Amino acid sequence: MAKKKKEQKKITKKLLNKYRLVILNEDTFEERISFKLTRLNVFVLVMITTVVLISCTTFLIAFTPLREYIPGYSSTSLDLKASRLVTTADSLKAVINVRQEYFNSIKKVLNGEVKTVEFDIDSALQSQKLNPQEVDLNPSEEDIQLREEVSREDKYSLFESEKSSAGFSLFPPVQGSITSLYDANEKHYAVDIAVPKDTPVKAAAAGTVIFAEWTSETGHVIILDHGNNLLTVYKHNASLTKQQGEQVKEGEVIATAGSTGELSTGPHLHFELWKDGYHTDPSKFIDFE
Known part of the structure; x- marks a missing residue:
């Protein structure tokens, strides 16, 4: 130590x-x-x-341009120039390919293989920009579902400006043939759809049942309030499956079609659409056929 x-x-x-x-x-x-x-x-x-x-x-x-003199480093301007040169080279290559095809067509005429030159430079240039053989144009399953959803929203949305606030789209309560169109002049504020008796009648959108009663003229009637001052009315039903005050989902069965009431002439659904207290033509927003 x-x-x-x-x-x-x-x-x-x-x-x-x-x-x-x-x-x-x-x-x-x-x-x-x-x-x-x-x-x-x-x-x-x-x-x-x-x-x-x-x-x-x-x-x-x-932090200084001196790094450009060190092997392995490059400046932003040099990268941009290189990118532009690559783009220019690709464009020149496409033009050369088009010119070569044109010269080959002329060569065939000179050799007597064909009589006329059928060559469109614009089409050839366009084909050089995008080769359809290299692009998969088949939509994926997710793409198909998205297209269908957007198509339904665009077709059945009542008002474009209120699409986001409404939060729902209108779907056909039944599928059938339209026997009577909406006609405000004749005071027919609905669309009549002919269907077999006891066909399930579905809610056009989610909402609340505000009326579910029998009337002498229109038989079993059910009215749904969907919010945003939007009402749907279903008349001449054979029977009702929902009562006043119940909540329903879109597509949920709320009644069965029939021919009840003094004004009915056969099994059908009398469907009305009201917005802000005004009657509206349902066929403009729903495809019943």
């Missing part, structure tokens, strides 16, 4: 021993500059100098 302490003191003494660095005039031996140094000072000075040099070099490489 004593020997170890002795060696440590010896090393410390060497590090702290003072030396003098003197610069003399060679002819006159006149002292010009002198420095008092220790080994520890020299070590610290060398480390600081090394750190400063590394930091300066890193800064020059990272």
Whole structure:
């Protein structure tokens, strides 16, 4: 242990021993500059100098154009120029291919293989831009479902400006032949759809049953409130499956078609659509056939 302490003191003494660095005039031996140094000072000075040099070099490489002269680095402008050159080369290649096809057509005429040149440069240029053989034009299953959904929204949305606020689309309550169209002049504010008796009548959209009663003229009647001042009315039903105050989902069965009421002439659904207190032609928003 004593020997170890002795060696440590010896090393410390060497590090702290003072030396003098003197610069003399060679002819006159006149002292010009002198420095008092220790080994520890020299070590610290060398480390600081090394750190400063590394930091300066890193800064020059990272934040100045000097990095462009280092292999492996490239500037943004050079990348843009390279991209433009690639695009230009592709365009030139397409033009050369078109010209070659045109020359081949002329060659066939000169050789007597064909009598006239049937070549459209515009069509050839367009074919060079996009090769249909390389593009998969078959829609995916997700794409088909999205197209159908958008198609239904565009077709059955009552008002385009209120599509997002309404949050639903209108679907046909029944599928059948229209026997009587909407005619405001004749005060027929509905569409009559002929269907077999006891055909399920479905809700055109989600809503609340605000009326479900029997009337002498229109038989079993059910009215749904869908919010946004939108009402749908279903008349001449054989029976009702929902009561006043119940909540229904779109497509849920709310009645069965029939021919009840004094004004009915056969099994059908009398369907009305009211918006903001005004009657509206349902066939403009729903495809019943």
